[in-house]
Amino acid sequence: MKKMLVLATSAMMLVACSEKPGYEITGTVNNPALEGKSVYLYPYGDAEAAPLDSAVVTNGTFVLKGTQDSSALRMLKFSEEVVPRSYAPAGENGVFTATFVLSNAKLQATLDSLSDVTGTPDNDAVAAFRKEIRSMRAEQEALVSVLKSEDEAAKREAEQKYDAIDRAVADKAAAFMDGNMENALTGVIFYTFRYDLSEEKQNQLVAKASDTFKSVPGIPQIMERLENLKKVAVGKKFTDFPMKDVNGKDRKLSDYVGNGKVVLIDFWASWCPPCRREMPNLVEVYKQYKAKGFEIVGVSLDSKQDAWEKGIKDLNITWPQLSDLQGWKNSGAALYYVNSIPHTILVDKDGTIVAKNLHGEEIAAKVAELLK
Template identity: 40%
Template sequence: MNRKLLSIGLMSTLTLLSSVNLYGYEIKGKIASSLSGVDGKYVYILPIGAKGLNEVIDSAKISNNSFILSGADKGEMMCRLFIQDMAPGKTYSPSFLLEKGNLVATLDTFSYVNGTPENDAFSALMKKVEDTQTKLSAIPKDADTDKKYEEIIKELNGEAYKYILANPTKLTAAKLFTDLRYDLTEAEQEEILAVADAKFMSFPGVSSIKEHLEVLKNVAPGKKFIDFEMADSEGKLHKISEYIGKGKVVLLDFWASWCGPCMREVPSIKKIYDKYKDKGFEIVGISFDNKKENWMKARTDKNMNWIHLSDIKGWKSLAAPMYGVNSIPCTLLIDKDGTILQRNIFGDELEGKLAELLK
């Protein structure tokens, strides 16, 4: 071959290799012009799950609201971009998969990173989430719109669930899984974990979800309640076995005065309690408050005239890990002999079940 043609061919090949960045990552970023005063500051890459800024992977100086980050291939990891003096996780701080290839970051009131198939799919789903949340925020939330509101959220969560289940080997799916842990049913979580690979399982927070599901098996319907001791408002200690397994159907109710959904459930619970308290029904409320005065005030203001216990430790309450409670309100309906019948039962469903049990 002619040496000149060989040289030209070699240069073309090297140019092509450079353009696709086979040996590392490159992120070309643009920051919205509406965000002023960022020139001269730095953009950072921080792994999700990092314990401090000392774990920053890379940084680049911003010029004309633009930046370029590049480096050697570090393998796949979920990261965030964030701007100096702006907290990670807020606006202008997208999460993305740092991987080998050429990426494009757009930092705006909705921020995203594109350029590889996985980042493209992830950012498209995040855009749908953002658009839906913006739409919902404009809807006046009242009794007439609550149902429609919940239906839209359920549909959106369903799409995210499908993405996770279809991608059990991808870190973006693992990130969504940890984000949606409180919106997925236990059955859905089990289904996802059953097909997840080691990379998925290594994402921060996934192992704790698995551990939580193991705890729930100990307090699942059909199991006997687990006893514990806690103080009443006078400081006197009581075991919950004083009230459970003594011939009454008991609702073990985990709540707190600071929990809006808990407080919204009170009128319904009170109505049901007043109807069935003389027919063999009792409620044992376990508060996750961390201030006794708030706990007492809520009970008085709402006339919650059933049994109440608390160790005033908030989420550090000894009952939380014992019963796998990581969100409230949370209830367990327990039969007369101390057998757990159902978890997270409220409103009409609770009343219907009591009507069946306390004929």
């Protein structure tokens, strides 16, 4: 009997040893309309890839099981016919979509208007980060009604608070990334916050990036752009270019820059809401320092002359304006590697770039310093 017990125990151990470790994703879908629909598991960053697996939502839940040779970025989502692709704030997943690190572990997925996957240290760290920035963005939502107010003073104050929260969220993201550079999801967060992080901060993070971070889709292109930006970095002389003014007259950037004035080059467009929000501040700075040796040159990424002219009039812009009406293909923007607007470049009296992407009160403070 004892011998039989030993044999049975040995057999159980052999079975246990032969079982491969695997993953199990237990998901919750918080929308009755998605009952009976399929959730698909995809590799991250390949729009043409076929799904790796799928599961049908039953009673608001689904389960996916399998094995993973090594940790990898994956996405959970429905077909676009079922859940159309939607905009997601930086750092967040799309609606009923989740990007996560898949490894052989038990994972919990919540697919909702704000989705998360938890169950491993990498995924848990990002879920905790998202919880923090969501509470900050909730404060922004409370300002939306005031932003639509006809009370200009209240509206301007709300805009300043809104922008301050944006900066605080970006700072929170930068701090998170700085301490989690071995996490592949950090690369995803970096990519989504690329427009909110200063060039300097991006370079600092990339300098300490792990191979895992560098291999995330989209990161190699950002690294290449950062290398290109060094050609027009702070400390470099401005790069000249020809372009027509609003009256169709041929001009050059050097008609305004490098001629003994402190100049702010402002890449903007009439269709850009953040640009329009920033414009009253530029109007005030221009009014305050124009007579003291300060100039602004607007470079518009508009594509229609009438919209450009209307924007100039509506926003009380009185400084020189240039555009080739090529939208995002603007030749001047290409030389300065502009990929988001508003984008500002501050140049000193000798034509040396001294600051980039200053906004709000930062502009007035720096201009005052340079004009001393």
